[in-house]
Amino acid sequence: xxxxxxxxxxxxxxxxxxxxxxxxxxxxxxxxxxxxxxxxxxxxxxxxxxxxxxxxxxxxxxxxxxxxxxxxxxxxxxxxxxxxxxxxxxxxxxxxxxxxxxxxxxxxxxxxxxxxxxxxxxxxxxxxxxxxxxxxxxxxxxx
Numbered sequence: 001x002x003x004x005x006x007x008x009x010x011x012x013x014x015x016x017x018x019x020x021x022x023x024x025x026x027x028x029x030x031x032x033x034x035x036x037x038x039x040x041x042x043x044x045x046x047x048x049x050x051x052x053x054x055x056x057x058x059x060x061x062x063x064x065x066x067x068x069x070x071x072x073x074x075x076x077x078x079x080x081x082x083x084x085x086x087x088x089x090x091x092x093x094x095x096x097x098x099x100x101x102x103x104x105x106x107x108x109x110x111x112x113x114x115x116x117x118x119x120x121x122x123x124x125x126x127x128x129x130x131x132x133x134x135x136x137x138x139x140x141x142x143x
Contacts, residue, residue, distance in 0.1 A: 010049050011081055014058065018047055021062035023076040029088035032077065036092055036109045040072030041140050043132075044089055047078045048100040053121040057101035060120070060128035067133045069140040071105065105135050112139050 019025055023045055026032045036042065045061045048054045065074070077086045079100035086100075092111055093104050099116040106112060115131050 014047055014049050014054060017058045018045055018061055018076045023074040026075050026077050026085050027082045029084050032085050032088040035075045036106060038073055039108055042073040042075060042106045043071040044104040045076040046100045046102045047076050053117050054101050056123060056125050056128055057120050059125040064129045064132035067136055068142050069136045070143055071140050103132060105139060
């Protein structure tokens with residue numbers, strides 16, 4: 001089996017899961033800066049192919065949106081794949097170490113909070129959904 005072919009398939013599947021859930025992929029630093037300049041709340045999903053945490057984070061990213069209050073904008077960067085975009089996104093997450101997968105909630109381009117890998121790995125998707133929706137309740141408007 002060709003390892004690169006296998007990994008491309010895994011990466012493409014992980015990307016598609018998040019895009020299908022309604023998140024916009026940001027693949028360049030310019031796209032990140034434009035998205036983060038938007039007014040309102042922005043949920044950033046830092047995607048990863050990690051099976052132990054990524055397999056929890058992606059379903060949580062989709063299911064957390066089934067809530068009365070939620071972010072105005074949904075975006076994603078892919079750690080280890082779109083490296084410059086991810087690095088640019090992480091430059092906004094002051095006070096938080098690099099973590100993937102993870103979620104960052106911003107308001108008007110400023111970090112409010114994060115759900116980091118250590119809050120995802122070892123938990124089930126429903127627990128991560130609850131963490132995200134708790135933050136939506138505190139910081140987002142009803143749509």
